[in-house]
Amino acid sequence: MKRVLVVDDEFLVAELIVYALEERGYHVLQAFNGKSALAQMNKSPALVITDFMMPLMNGLEFALSVRDDRNWNDVPIILISAAQAAISEENRRIFAAVFEKPFDVQAVLGKVEELIGPPEPDRGGTLF
Amino acid sequence: MTTSIPGLDTVLNGGLVAGGSYVLQGRPGAGKTILANQIAFHRAGLGEKVLFVTLLSEAHEHLFKLLSTLSFFDRSQIGTNIQFVSAYREMVTEGLDGIVHIIRREIAREKRTLFVLDGLLNAHYQAQSRDQIKRFVAELQGHAGFGGCTSLFLASARLSDDSPEHTMVDGVIDLADEIVGARSVRRIEVRKMRGSSMLRGLHNFEITDSGIVVYPRLEAAYKGMAEPELASEMLSSGVEDLDNALGGGFRSGSFTLLMGPSGVGKTMLGLNFISRASHAEPALFFGFYEGPERLKEKATAIGLDFDPPIKSGTLKVEWNPLGEDLLDRLGERLLRQVREQGTRRLFIDGAGAFKRAAVSQSRIVEFFSALSNQLRANGTTTVASWEMPDLFGGSADTPAPEISSIVENIILLRFAEHYARIRRVLAIMKVRDCDYDTAVQEIRFGKDGLKLAPLHPAIKDTLDGSAQDAAPHQAR
Structure with missing residues (x-):
């Protein structure tokens, strides 16, 4: 099952992205700052969507930490942020895509699908 | 911080x-x-x-x-x-x-x-x-x-x-x-x-x-400020006859209240005062009723040409269309204009607008006290018109009783009916620390300007609105 990790301190924004991803059929993990997101990386998300301004560890610091770890450095990271001016051109390259808030959810979903493919159908399994 | x-x-x-x-x-x-x-x-x-x-x-x-x-x-x-x-x-x-x-x-x-x-x-x-x-x-x-x-x-x-x-x-x-x-x-x-x-x-x-x-609040912002001493220099009112009656004009830095009903000539007197604008004595019109164009027309009607002083910048017209306003915003706007321009001659046309803008009427006296003190400190001589509600009659409502004691000069203008004719009359009610002419005078407007003419001594009770003639069969 393809997992997507959503990292955002803003409750409403996070809920919106999580809902859209789950509707599409992705399995979603959640974290509310960069630090707790790093702890979730061992659950092997196929892709990460992160905010920039967050407490304890911001989205850029988190992305740099992920890139520095050879276990996860190929996991695509999408940045969604209102703080566009805070991201230098060089740092933008760390991210597979950058969306400015307010963002188009369908555009984000399209990018997720482009990067990791459609969600895998839930095979479920049978008892018999 | x-x-x-x-x-x-x-x-x-x-x-x-x-x-x-x-x-x-x-x-x-x-x-x-x-x-x-x-x-x-x-x-x-x-x-x-x-x-x-x-x-x-x-x-x-x-x-x-x-x-x-x-x-x-x-x-x-x-x-x-x-x-x-x-x-x-x-x-x-x-x-x-x-x-x-x-x-x-x-x-x-x-x-x-x-x-x-x-x-x-x-x-x-x-x-x-x-x-x-x-x-x-x-x-x-x-x-x-x-x-x-x-x-x-x-x-x-x-x-x-x-x-x-x-x-x-x-x-x-x-x-x-x-x-x-x-x-x-x-x-x-x-x-x-x-x-x-x-x-x-x-x-x-x-x-x-x-x-x-x-x-x-203006009175809070300038609290504790001592009342500045007035200079001995006199400024012309712009009307020679009035200067004579006042003992030479208005004292520099003084505050004069022109009280009277609508249409009696308060604005005309004020326009004469600011018509003497010059580089040495920049003037400001701070009004609520007439925009710049109507004001110029009004001035032209009494032989005043405001185009040259407006063009040269010695006369500024600040029009504040009536509407919901805040007392202290108006006060601050006026003081800012005065400071920026270095205004020496100020005419506030319709000082009652300040009263209308006040949310709390109990502040008006303290507000005017602070405002007039700031204007004096700036070396600004102020003439302000105040509209009285009654066209005729003996009552003379001051803006607030205590305001009369704040201002240096009070000039009362009234309509008076005399033999089926409306006359405009003027009386100087107060000039602080100076002798002045106590005679009631008639105001006459014309292309040659504004003139004051003494009333015939036989006409009395003009300030009540209904002039009486001591010799009733002889119209004057």
């Missing part, structure tokens, strides 16, 4: 104390968030770092959208000098300790000069006891203040004076939006301010496209 909010630093006697902690309280819509953001963007614009923590479920982007209509909002500061973070989830899942943990780490991460917590009431409701909220505020202000960071706690309700938050912080600023009559009035009050004096009491403010503008 300056806030850059016009008028607020005056109320705060220079600004907030750096490293201090303040509660900013008021109902939703009172302007707390705008005020805090205006300060935040100002400090960020100076290159300082600001931490803005919200305990609200509202998305930051929604806030940015609303703030983007205000000129102080600068999106390039977001994420660079101002960090907006939400601690809503920590509050819900971990309680107040979770919020403190996050904020402590954030403050330690980077040197900040301002920390804003939006949603203090939510934290208040999370607290299990008074001690817990007290500890919460104490920890936050302690962590912030230790590094010299100023804290603003925003509460969407007025906390009681004995609430733990009030007792802990260095200052409490109250914002309110109240209905007075049919109008809505925004008010700010600094209820507590440790380590600094402030202008106590209520001050009006408004939210403009530039953000919040505070109008300190």
